Amino acid sequence: MALNKRRHRRGRDEVVADLYHMLGEMEGVASPCCPQDAAVHALQCASLAVEEGAGAELVAAALVHGFGHHAGLRAAAPLAPPEVVGARWARERLGLEVAWLVMAQAPAKLYLLGPSGRAGREGETGWELSLEHLVAHPRWGDALRLCRWDEEAKAPRARTSSLPEVLGELAPLLASLPATGGDPAVLPGVA
Numbered sequence: 704m705a706l707n708k709r710r711h712r713r714g715r716d717e718v719v720a721d722l723y724h725m726l727g728e729m730e731g732v733a734s735p736c737c738p739q740d741a742a743v744h745a746l747q748c749a750s751l752a753v754e755e756g757a758g759a760e761l762v763a764a765a766l767v768h769g770f771g772h773h774a775g776l777r778a779a780a781p782l783a784p785p786e787v788v789g790a791r792w793a794r795e796r797l798g799l800e801v802a803w804l805v806m807a808q809a810p811a812k813l814y815l816l817g818p819s820g821r822a823g824r825e826g827e828t829g830w831e832l833s834l835e836h837l838v839a840h841p842r843w844g845d846a847l848r849l850c851r852w853d854e855e856a857k858a859p860r861a862r863t864s865s866l867p868e869v870l871g872e873l874a875p876l877l878a879s880l881p882a883t884g885g886d887p888a889v890l891p892g893v894a
């Protein structure tokens with residue numbers, strides 16, 4: 704899918720620099736998902752996506768899926784849930800598809816609980832009422848895959864690609880980004 708170049712605030716080189724910066728910030732920080740380094744968890748998640756032959760947008764979403772938990776980003780939007788913070792970060796750099804996948808991980812996890820698992824959680828996440836529409840999205844299956852990799856990317860000794868290796872997988876996506884930043888996109892629910 705061609706990306707609208709006007710939908711990015713950051714240019715290609717800035718996006719790569721931002722990814723290095725964020726992964727660097729996450730080194731040594733406990734992941735909110737599991738008892739291991741947040742940067743390792745992100746790279747393991749991306750590695751699993753690569754191993755399954757995921758496209759560049761989905762690999763990118765796997766890599767940045769937890770960025771919304773970054774303390775600095777949360778501080779700038781304290782009322783926004785992590786998936787929205789992360790989607791906003793992704794939208795400005797990697798496009799709407801990646802942003803949607805990052806945002807969809809929260810309702811996808813809720814969906815995977817099944818009706819009985821969701822019982823009593825109505826209103827807790829705010830996504831319950833949106834599930835009916837989200838499951839019809841063409842990338843909903845990828846959101847579920849992202850959730851699975853997130854669960855699997857918690858093994859300390861699992862193969863972990865380096866960021867340069869992951870960036871190699873993102874080459875088609877990075878090549879589609881504008882050389883310089885443009886206007887932000889509008890993604891419903893991600894102001």
Ligand SMILES: [Fe+2]
Pocket residue numbers: 736744768769853
């Ligand atoms: Fe995670």
